[in-house]
Amino acid sequence: MTLADTTGPHLTADRLWDLVAARARATPDGLLVVDERRRRMTFAGFxxxxxxTAAGFAARGVREGTVVSWQLPSRIETMVLTFALSRLGAVQNPMVMMLREREVEFICRQVGAELLIVPEEFRGHGHGAMARTVAGRLPALEILVTDGTLPEADPAGLPPEPVGPPARWVFYTSGTTSDPKGARHTDAGLVAAATTYCRHVGPGPDDRIAALAPIAHVGGVLHVLSALMSGAGLILTDAFEPAATARLLSEEGVTYGGNGTPFVQAFLREQRKDPTRRLFPHLKAFLIGGAPRPESLHQETREVLGGRGIASGYGLTECPFFAWGSPLADDRTMATTEGRPGPGARARIVRPDGGLAGTGERGELWLKAPQLMVGYVDSALDAEAFDSDGWFRTGDLAFLDEQGCLTITGRIKDVIIRNMENISAREVEDELVTYPGLRDSTVVGLRDPATGERVCAVVVPENSSAPPTLDGVCAHLLARGLNRRKLPEQLEIVDELPRNAMGKVVKAALAEQLTKAGPGAGRPLA
Incomplete structure (x- = not known):
């Protein structure tokens, strides 16, 4: 398929409901979404x-300013709920499905939730029972347990469209720290983030986008917004199963795949099962973010899966879709960068001494952007996050090239200090991921009485009966050009890595479990 430049005008609005209404007028019969059960919904139907649904919730007492927390799978009904609450002006707090009782209670208490919406059960976990337990400790909290159906009523009884308050969204970081942090967002900020995606990626009405990010994550909501802005259709599933998801995407003619490095690697394995038949014949590019990737993954994706390869993006819960790559960029830019910041967004690279880094010089990424949160729910966290001029300190190490493209090189806190020498875990990971026969891999620092920390490679082999050896891994890394001083001293074989909803390895939990277990005691960690 020829890749056209579709970065022309897209619909936009300051409020999400206005965008829903505008798209329904513009392309009423266009496909918004198809799910794994092949249910379809048009923009007018949406x-x-x-x-x-907004009228149904209004009849239950939800109105402008009502704080609603919800934890629901990625289903068409969840998309409807999200925008119904937006239509009413509720303050909504989506929570990803991986969160459990402690985190759910902490979040509901901190945001002052008045209503909590959950399924009775999902993938073996009793969310309904959990919600009832949480509500027992939060007397002001009502719960709605749903099997997928939502309350409905005659829209004629809807109240007028709200004009405030401006910050109606609270997204929590994925729980990799002891207490998640709630980022407060506005409709306009989310629209700015989706604008970055539409301007740089350039989807159009003929495109089908793999929406594999949870709807409850800010990236999931932004996929829906991007579809409303561009007229593209989403392919939705509530659980990622490599073979079944690949079949769904194939049958529905996916043009933009996603969502992160582990997803791409899973699809590469599926494609190699039958190299004679293209899984995704209409593919334009894979769009990924949220995890390290080696440069070679771009070319491998292009050769094996087709299309232009990988276009990567960068963002945080606090500032989603800050930058996106373009499928029209050259191979070097696509393989090594996260693209350019979006309209109105600015990046600043700060050296350890506080000075501004030059082109190609690494430092901490600070940013300002229309999609930047207005602050944390716990405002005491803002002082450390922002400087006096409003620049947000990301904690990510990065540099800008001569074209203004952003490359993320690691996290300030993801540095392993061995014998007083700093070793970037990401640098080792970028080469480890190329070791043949691995389904998944990461690198963590473990406490060591002699050296302070040691480098530990943690891998999930494709064939558990023939796992790699430490010597074999080190030989491969040396052949890839990794400095000998950065080689792993420990190798752990596990069945699965603990990942959050966006595919990031929860390294703190992994390191803690490996430390408690002792060397050589790798085991299932999910």
Whole structure:
């Protein structure tokens, strides 16, 4: 398929409901979403469902300013709920499905939730029972347990469209720290983030986008917004199963795949099962973010899966979709960068001494952007996050090239200090991921009485009966050009890595479990 430059005008609006209404007028019969059960919804059908559901919740007492927390799988009904609450002006707090009782209670208490919406059960976990336990400790909290159906009523009874308060969204970081942090966002900020995606990626009405990020994550909501802005259709599933998801994407003619490095690697394995038949014949590019990737993954994706390869993006819960790559860029830019910041967004690279880094010089990424949060729910966290001029300190190490493209090189806190020497875990990971026969891998620092920390490679082999050896891994890394001083001293074989909803390895939990277990005691960690 020829890749056209579709970065022309897209619909936009300051409020999400206005965008829903505008898209329904512009392309009423266009496909918004198809799910794994092959249910379909048009843009006009979405608008109508949102209005009926908004009226249903209004009849239950939800109104402008009502704080609603919800934890629901990625389903069409969840998309409808999200925009129904937006239509009413509720303050909504989506929570990803991986969160459990402690985190759910902490979040509901901190945001002052008045209503919590959950399924009775999902993938073996009793969310309904959990919600009832949480509500027992938070007397002001009501719960709604749903099997997928949502309350509906006649839209004629809907109240007028709200004009405030401006910050109606609270997204929490993925729980990799002891207490998640809630980032407060506005409709306009989310629209700015989706604008970055649409301007740089350039989807259009003929495109089908793999929406594999959870709807409850800010990236999931932004996929819906991007579809509303561009007229593209989403392919949605509530659980990622490599073979079944690949079949769904193939049958629905996916043009933009996603969502992160582990997803791409899973699809590469599926494609190699039958090299004679393209899984995704209409593919334009894979769009990824949220995890390290080696440069070679771009070319491998291009050769094996087709299309232009990988276009990567960068963002945080606090500032989503800050930058995106373009499928029209040259191979070097696509393989090594996260693209350019979006409209109105600015990046600053700060050296350890506080000075500004030059082109190609690494430092901490500070940023300002229209999609930057207005602050944390716990405002005491803002002083450390922002400087006096409003620049947000990301904690990510990065540099800008001569084209203004951003490359992330690691995390300030993801440095292993061995014998007083700093070793970037990401640098080792970028080469480890190329070792043949690995389904998944990461690198963590473990406490060591002699050296302070030691480098530990943790891998999930494709064939558990023939796992790699430490000597074999080190030989491969040396052949890839890794400095001998950065080689792993320990190798752990596990069945699965603990990952959060966006595919990032929860390194703190992994290191803690490996430390407690002792060397050579790798085991299932999920």
């Amino acid at each position: 608008r109508d469902a949102v209005e009926r």
